[in-house]
Amino acid sequence: MAEETQEIKKGLAGVVVDYTAVSKVNPESNSLLYRGYPVQELAAEKSFEEVALLLWNGELPSEAELTEFEALERANRALDSNVKAAIDLLPTSCHPMDVCRTAASVIGANHALAEDSSPEANLRKAQELFAAMPAVVAYDQRRRHGLAVVEAREDLGYSANFLWMTFGEEAAPEVVDAFNVSMILYAEHSFNASTFTARVITSTLADLHSAVTGAIGALKGPLHGGANEAVMHTFEEIQSTGVAPQAWLEEALAQKKKIMGFGHRVYKNGDSRVPTMKAALEKMSAHYQRPDLLELYSGLESAMGAAKNIKPNLDYPAGPTYHLMGFDTPTFTPLFVASRITGWTAHIMEQAASNSLIRPLSAYNGVDERHL
Numbered sequence: 001m002a003e004e005t006q007e008i009k010k011g012l013a014g015v016v017v018d019y020t021a022v023s024k025v026n027p028e029s030n031s032l033l034y035r036g037y038p039v040q041e042l043a044a045e046k047s048f049e050e051v052a053l054l055l056w057n058g059e060l061p062s063e064a065e066l067t068e069f070e071a072l073e074r075a076n077r078a079l080d081s082n083v084k085a086a087i088d089l090l091p092t093s094c095h096p097m098d099v100c101r102t103a104a105s106v107i108g109a110n111h112a113l114a115e116d117s118s119p120e121a122n123l124r125k126a127q128e129l130f131a132a133m134p135a136v137v138a139y140d141q142r143r144r145h146g147l148a149v150v151e152a153r154e155d156l157g158y159s160a161n162f163l164w165m166t167f168g169e170e171a172a173p174e175v176v177d178a179f180n181v182s183m184i185l186y187a188e189h190s191f192n193a194s195t196f197t198a199r200v201i202t203s204t205l206a207d208l209h210s211a212v213t214g215a216i217g218a219l220k221g222p223l224h225g226g227a228n229e230a231v232m233h234t235f236e237e238i239q240s241t242g243v244a245p246q247a248w249l250e251e252a253l254a255q256k257k258k259i260m261g262f263g264h265r266v267y268k269n270g271d272s273r274v275p276t277m278k279a280a281l282e283k284m285s286a287h288y289q290r291p292d293l294l295e296l297y298s299g300l301e302s303a304m305g306a307a308k309n310i311k312p313n314l315d316y317p318a319g320p321t322y323h324l325m326g327f328d329t330p331t332f333t334p335l336f337v338a339s340r341i342t343g344w345t346a347h348i349m350e351q352a353a354s355n356s357l358i359r360p361l362s363a364y365n366g367v368d369e370r371h372l
């Protein structure tokens with residue numbers, strides 16, 4: 001067996017592959033900046049629509065720019081009939097991430113500018129996907145529960161309308177706020193696996209929808225976005241067995257299980273977004289009078305800290321927050337998609353503007369040369 005001796009950076013851990021001006025993840029100061037602004041400040045003060053424009057354009061919008069974008073977003077919320085038809089062809093037993101992935105692909109095939117990857121066309125595509133994805137997610141959750149579709153309401157902002165389309169009733173202002181916070185926190189995180197996937201696809205000069213479709217596939221896995229759903233399964237398992245979180249954890253670690261919602265490739269001392277998301281979870285647990293969920297959250301967090309000194313990532317508080325709001329568990333990662341469309345498409349545009357084909361090398365460890 002031939003084995004070359006180059007240094008291998010498994011999982012590209014620690015490898016810096018390019019510049020980005022979209023966001024800065026700083027594990028030393030435990031901070032995350034979107035275009036220079038701390039994400040906590042944006043979450044406290046801004047709407048998700050404003051943050052989307054910041055990520056795409058590099059600057060926060062003026063009032064006129066925001067008004068114009070809000071009108072465009074509201075005008076592009078309805079799904080084309082063939083997107084609905086494609087979703088309806090999928091079994092209700094399939095994972096909602098499969099639905100998002102298929103919908104992104106069909107929306108791309110429909111697009112009048114499908115093969116145009118100019119900056120103007122890409123921004124337009126990004127904004128239209130941003131507007132349409134909530135309808136995909138809401139439509140799919142409702143169809144899985146046998147409920148009729150709820151049409152978008154033009155008098156509601158992005159977050160309030162998302163909740164309206166999913167549940168068919170107006171959400172309380174504090175719920176809308178917590179949802180808006182989650183969308184902002186999930187929006188962008190430098191060269192994570194799904195964003196890097198989008199950049200790899202873009203680097204071949206493929207179109208934006210192909211890159212987003214690939215990114216959705218990468219996000220689905222439980223080591224990445226799929227962890228928010230997995231956290232809820234953990235909580236349900238602990239609740240149904242009636243054991244203390246510490247005892248459950250001991251057993252899980254003894255079986256060498258990865259505990260979803262904990263750990264991070266970049267942050268080793270805690271995820272910069274967790275305190276803000278945890279505060280939103282606390283508000284939701286008070287709003288829905290579910291202190292038990294918060295108790296479970298803290299119990300498992302302390303047990304994991306004591307056993308492994310591994311801290312929660314954003315998926316840990318986000319999962320139970322979405323549960324309290326009424327989203328069903330398989331819908332959690334699609335909510336991440338709806339948010340991350342902003343970061344993915346900002347990176348797609350950045351990659352396209354300064355492109356080099358992404359094609360690393362490999363070292364060979366197969367059989368030595370042989371002949372027939």
Ligand SMILES: CC(=O)SCCNC(=O)CCNC(=O)[C@H](O)C(C)(C)COP(=O)(O)OP(=O)(O)OC[C@H]1O[C@@H](n2cnc3c(N)ncnc32)[C@H](O)[C@@H]1OP(=O)(O)O
Nearest residue numbers: 222223224225227257258259260261262263264265313314
């Ligand atoms: C929004 C997001 O996408 S955030 C990430 C969401 N993903 C998860 O929550 C999945 C659970 N977490 C994990 O699997 C990992 O922490 C990852 C994939 C996120 C990061 O992984 P890496 O940087 O590759 O760290 P790695 O997997 O090498 O872990 C280092 C050590 O910590 C342990 N470890 C890390 N995370 C966990 C965890 N969640 N549960 C148990 N052990 C863990 C590993 O087993 C390993 O131990 P070892 O050295 O004894 O083998």
Ligand SMILES: O=C([O-])CC(=O)C(=O)O
Nearest residue numbers: 188189191192193265266
């Ligand atoms: O950065 C990562 O590797 C994963 C993550 O937290 C994100 O994508 O939000």
